[in-house]
Amino acid sequence: MESLDNIAMLAPSIEPNFKKKFWKFLSRWYGENGFKYPWRKSPTPYSVLVSEFMLQQTQAETVVPYFLAWMEKFPDWESLAKAQEKEVLRAWEGLGYYSRARNLHRIAVMLYHERKGELPSDPEELMKFPGIGPYTANAVASLAFGRKTPALDGNVIRVMARLMNINQPIHKKETIRTIFQVVDSLMQGEAEASLFNSALMDFGRAVCKPKYPRCFACVLKEMCKAKQPELLPLRTKIEIEEKKEKIAIIREDDRFWLQQANSNQNRYRGLWLFPYFDPDVMEEKAPLFFLRHSFTRYKILLEVCEASWNKERLKMMPIEGQWVKKKEIFSLPLPSPHRKIWLQLLSKDETNKGP
Structure with missing residues (x-):
């Protein structure tokens, strides 16, 4: 099993040719197979944040009808800020984890009354708002503002753990920090931030699946270091x-x-x-x-x-x-x-x- 010290050296040691091949294969796959979600059509900071809150702990296919109905009812910060909590919770009904809806409502009120409806683009500033953690902050910064910062959702973490054969539990902060550094190194090239993160998420969702990875259809298989990809990433089992x-x-x-x-x-x-x-x-x-x-x-x-x-x-x-x-x-x-x-x-x- 590799030590974290050895794994941490992966990021700075990734060769330019590896980076180039990685994005060449991934971008080609994404152009032909990327998911056409409604929040990607004309992304705005508002629509991106709404979609990211909805996608927390909910599958993308489930989110689509809720997102469309939400955007019709609350198309912008102003309409959401002026809504009563009862209306907001009713529109969220069925998605669960209702604190997400309440936090989204609170953010709308804060932005509309204090910041003229302008969401900051800096991840550190974004994390000052209720309900926005590191992943959501980085996702909004890259998908809405084009900031070159990795967005590590479960799909991206899984792809990277397998690609680099990272045999360390992903609940450890050191492991996530290492994966962040690897992704950051890979995206610092010609890749557009929003395309890079979206492509990596979609690839994990469609090909590098959790239980049954479709290695036979993987465009990155010649670069993948995992000998048993279905066993990665390592995680602590949750007792039900x-x-x-x-x-x-x-x-x-x-x-x-x-x-x-x-x-x-x-x-x-x-x-x-x-x-x-x-x-x-x-x-x-x-x-x-x-x-x-x-x-x-x-x-x-x-x-x-x-x-x-x-x-x-x-x-x-x-x-x-x-x-x-x-x-x-x-x-x-x-x-x-x-x-x-x-x-x-x-x-x-x-x-x-x-x-």
């Missing part, structure tokens, strides 16, 4: 934890009891939820159905049940929430699992009505 949660459906005529998550610690802050079953103030009437969903390192089984209030206990333990009319629920921002619960409830009600 299974959880069970019980959701209560409490209804009264055409009204449902909902709660708005307001705690800063709640991942659904600002969104509306069906309440979690609380045996101290609720009584289960009937089980309805089960739903499964995943969140970071958790696999969660949602048990949805019809419930009612235990009115005697409720007098001693008042619970936060409110009655919401059925027709009003459609316009409320609900997290994806609770939206699925709502749609299944509607479907169940329609089925029960019969012909």
